[in-house]
Amino acid sequence: MTYNNKPNPDDRSDNVEKLQSMITNTIQNMEAAEESLAFTDSEEQRQQIKAKNQRRRESIESFRAEIKDEAHRTEE
Structure with missing residues (x-):
């Protein structure tokens, strides 16, 4: 049985x-x-929300860096 798996x-x-x-x-x-x-009255929940938003900020920075990389690729 032969498979022809080609990447997209x-x-x-x-x-x-x-x-x-x-x-x-x-x-x-x-x-x-x-x-x-x-x-929320829970300090633990507040800390979790703040930590998650910090991770989201870091993700946004990564997305923006990737957009810059994509822009450079299209210029080439």
């Missing part, structure tokens, strides 16, 4: 759009989490 072609044509959408969604999630802080 690398289509990066919409990467910047996808990354921008991911940034927008992440920012919306951060804002919702910040709003939820007003409704």
Whole structure:
């Protein structure tokens, strides 16, 4: 039995759009989490929300760096 598994072609044509959408969604999630802080009395939960938002900030920075990389690839 022969398998002809070929990888899909690398289509990066919409990467910047996808990354921008991911940034927008992440920012919306951060804002919702910040709003939820007003409704929790648990210090543990507050710390978890703050830690998660910090990770989200780091992700946004990574997304932005990747957008810059994609922009350089299209210029070449």
